[in-house]
Amino acid sequence: MKSVIITGAGSGLGKELALLFAKQGFHTILTGRTLDKLQSVEKEIHEAGGSAQSFSLDITILQEISSLMTQIQSHDLYGLINNAGVGHFGPLDHLGEQEIQDMLQTNVLGTIYMTQAVLPFFKEKNGGLLMNIISTAGLKGKVNESVYAASKFAVRGFTESLQKELENTNIKVKAVYMGGMDTPFWDESDHITNKSRLRSPEEVAVMILDNLDKESIVIESKK
Ligand SMILES: NC(=O)c1ccc[n+]([C@@H]2O[C@H](COP(=O)([O-])OP(=O)(O)OC[C@H]3O[C@@H](n4cnc5c(N)ncnc54)[C@H](OP(=O)(O)O)[C@@H]3O)[C@@H](O)[C@H]2O)c1
Numbered sequence: 001m002k003s004v005i006i007t008g009a010g011s012g013l014g015k016e017l018a019l020l021f022a023k024q025g026f027h028t029i030l031t032g033r034t035l036d037k038l039q040s041v042e043k044e045i046h047e048a049g050g051s052a053q054s055f056s057l058d059i060t061i062l063q064e065i066s067s068l069m070t071q072i073q074s075h076d077l078y079g080l081i082n083n084a085g086v087g088h089f090g091p092l093d094h095l096g097e098q099e100i101q102d103m104l105q106t107n108v109l110g111t112i113y114m115t116q117a118v119l120p121f122f123k124e125k126n127g128g129l130l131m132n133i134i135s136t137a138g139l140k141g142k143v144n145e146s147v148y149a150a151s152k153f154a155v156r157g158f159t160e161s162l163q164k165e166l167e168n169t170n171i172k173v174k175a176v177y178m179g180g181m182d183t184p185f186w187d188e189s190d191h192i193t194n195k196s197r198l199r200s201p202e203e204v205a206v207m208i209l210d211n212l213d214k215e216s217i218v219i220e221s222k223k
Pocket residue numbers: 007008009010011012013014031032033034035037057058059060083084085086087106110133134135136178179180181182183184185186201
């Protein structure tokens with residue numbers, strides 16, 4: 001059975017992508033920092049007849065990534081969905097150092113570390129799917145999103161470069177840019193006032209899988 005690693009699979013879009021990949025017959029490797037959220041997604045997948053396993057993983061910590069790769073080395077690894085991400089919003093001079101580091105370490109370094117860990121597996125069998133969940137904040141700057149947008153522009157540059165670097169291989173690299181989704185991402189934030197324009201993560205996950213033939217998937221917010 002082919003395996004897909006999903007980062008941040010315990011909530012929001014990661015959870016919905018995990019449910020869909022499991023439905024399509026993949027073994028889903030659910031990762032995130034909070035084990036009980038992952039285990040509840042795992043239970044849901046098992047109850048629906050799918051295959052899943054939970055691993056506690058902080059993508060900013062290299063030792064945790066290498067421990068995960070050791071634990072899954074016998075898997076037929078097909079995909080990595082770099083979905084985990086954090087956002088802190090507001091005027092630049094209001095952002096704390098920890099918030100800035102959080103965004104750059106998780107969104108940028110975490111994505112790069114995970115990709116670097118998985119790529120040798122893909123290269124060995126000349127195949128695989130690498131999907132980076134970015135945001136429309138990786139396409140255009142927005143008020144009160146300066147550092148978040150900087151982190152997502154970085155992931156865009158990383159993804160576009162890998163698309164070129166791997167274009168003569170069977171490793172498919174996808175960039176996904178979506179507008180707002182109604183997920184726990186906004187729980188601690190008042191940045192979004194009108195949640196009616198947000199799509200549900202279920203809807204976005206379906207749209208992503210329906211467009212997997214594209215290198216770049218753009219899903220704008222509802223008008
Ligand atoms: N919601 C939106 O409006 C929106 C719009 C465009 C793009 N996005 C992007 O979509 C992705 C998914 O976000 P979401 O909306 O589904 O939010 P979410 O429900 O908050 O999901 C993010 C997940 O990432 C995990 N995570 C955070 N830091 C991590 C770390 N260091 N290591 C491992 N896992 C970590 C969190 O779990 P733990 O805390 O348990 O680790 C959480 O499950 C993010 O990349 C986000 O930037 C969101």
